[in-house]
Amino acid sequence: MTATVKEFLEACENLGTLRLIVTSSGAVLEARGGISKLFYAELPKGKYANMHTEGFEFHLNMDAIKKVKFETGEAKRGNFTTYAIRFLDANEEPALSLFLQWGKPGEYEPGQVEAWQSLKDKYGEIWEPVPVEAI
């Protein structure tokens, strides 16, 4: 599957409620929300995808993302599976992670895990986006 980060992010709108996670050298911020109403801007640092909601704002430098990885894991609390998408930078570190957000531990929204699995089948477990040409 040949796709840009922009196209892929827009496909992530189907994933329902997510936990968006950004990690710096010393802090982690996690916001709850779905991907929707993305808008774009070209800045000196790169081409950005942006989203504003009442509770949070999110900005992704799409040019910085070199790989996208689908990942399942074991929840730290509770015995259930987590479903994540990692947006990896040139050092293979996650610049952004999206986790399917559960309500009660392990209880996902109807169709949410299937939507994640369907994206994984379509794009592949690890894939390299092509550059965003114009926004």
Added chain:
Amino acid sequence: MTATVKEFLEACENLGTLRLIVTSSGAVLEARGGISKLFYAELPKGKYANMHTEGFEFHLNMDAIKKVKFETGEAKRGNFTTYAIRFLDANEEPALSLFLQWGKPGEYEPGQVEAWQSLKDKYGEIWEPVPVEAI
């Protein structure tokens, strides 16, 4: 003023509604909320301050913070002053930033700017926290 990051974060509860910002190599996440009900955990990576709300979660490795800096700026949109606190890592990069959150551009909550100024007067424009000993 001799203080730990833990003591200072707790003093930040007086700042009212904030914009918490964490930046990775390729993404920025900004959440709106006040600092309150912090809880602590010692992990292999360091001593963490944590906060959970309905809309976001926040984790700060207090051991990673080497300097704290008060900073005013000019808002990108609108002609008004922004008030920030930067939690700097060993490379003097912000691991976490807290901005006073405005409602309408330039309109802060009553007493909010004064609380920021009072913290700045107490701690100094740039100061180095002492290590958190026990949590």
